[in-house]
Amino acid sequence: MVSLALLPLLLASPSALVAAWDKPTLFPDPAGLSVLDTGFRQMIPAPGVRYLNTEGWKDRMPRACAEEGESIQESGMMRCPLWNMDVFTVHYADVPDDVAWLFCRCRDADYSQQTMIDEFGRLPIAIRQRVRYVMSFKGLKFAGTSNNDLMLQEISPTVMLHEAAHCFDDNGSKSGTANYESAIAKDTCWADGYAQHQGENNNRADPWAQVLILRLYQTLVGPLPNVKDKDLGCLWNQLKVVSQQTDELIRAGQSGKFDYSKKRGYGEIGLRTDYATGFPNVGATSDMASKMRKLEEAATQIKHSVAPKKRTVGDSVSRLWRA
Numbered sequence: 001m002v003s004l005a006l007l008p009l010l011l012a013s014p015s016a017l018v019a020a021w022d023k024p025t026l027f028p029d030p031a032g033l034s035v036l037d038t039g040f041r042q043m044i045p046a047p048g049v050r051y052l053n054t055e056g057w058k059d060r061m062p063r064a065c066a067e068e069g070e071s072i073q074e075s076g077m078m079r080c081p082l083w084n085m086d087v088f089t090v091h092y093a094d095v096p097d098d099v100a101w102l103f104c105r106c107r108d109a110d111y112s113q114q115t116m117i118d119e120f121g122r123l124p125i126a127i128r129q130r131v132r133y134v135m136s137f138k139g140l141k142f143a144g145t146s147n148n149d150l151m152l153q154e155i156s157p158t159v160m161l162h163e164a165a166h167c168f169d170d171n172g173s174k175s176g177t178a179n180y181e182s183a184i185a186k187d188t189c190w191a192d193g194y195a196q197h198q199g200e201n202n203n204r205a206d207p208w209a210q211v212l213i214l215r216l217y218q219t220l221v222g223p224l225p226n227v228k229d230k231d232l233g234c235l236w237n238q239l240k241v242v243s244q245q246t247d248e249l250i251r252a253g254q255s256g257k258f259d260y261s262k263k264r265g266y267g268e269i270g271l272r273t274d275y276a277t278g279f280p281n282v283g284a285t286s287d288m289a290s291k292m293r294k295l296e297e298a299a300t301q302i303k304h305s306v307a308p309k310k311r312t313v314g315d316s317v318s319r320l321w322r323a
Ligand SMILES: [Zn+2]
Pocket: 162, 163, 166, 205, 206, 209, 320, 321, 322
């Protein structure tokens, strides 16, 4: 039952919504923003690596990586049993010696350790430092963020930027502002099909992330390809807000003075053996045949006796799987 008092509002809103949200894309599918990957790679070199530490992580790992690795997939198998996960820290050459990022990489991931390191290193420092851990797994070309960790099955400059943008957004502190909301309302296009789809579903973090990618391209690479200036006007309001929110932070990050206060701290770190719930006897030093035997035993055990771990779908920012 709809009260009469509400009717004018209800009648007024659909047309207003259509006008505000039903609009075309600047970078249409199927390529979307991936047309920017070449420019990012050409103009932003991956920083060198000062020091790669693998030895120090043989027996230890973050709990978050262990939980992600041991999450049970639809196949009934773990995403990445811990004996198959490499943990390492990377000290990039463009930041002080004592600053490092922690990576967890499943050995069967589709992208190499070097690709992971290079593509993450390409991120501007201001964005990179808001990411806690970087994880990579084998899978169906998805990428997501959870608790400021990146979970990557696909790796490219724009995918890396999109996911890291959620960490840089600090739980919607930029995408969730009234300024950005009104910019969306004023603009006559979305950045791409993903921004459009998510935006139409009231998600603001994803359209914001895509506009940040466009703004970074403008400031770090050059004019956006395949887009005339007059066409760019359809996204002008969002670009302006994102520019006001982030240009200075990006510049400060590249200034050579590393802001330690903005570096995301680690969460719980523990012994691999303490976290290896499904594989109590499999340590990092066991031989491969023994590992495989135990993996099969454990997989059978999981299939028959352990209910699949529920993957929590949090709010739109905490876990966003990007198609
Ligand atoms: Zn996203």
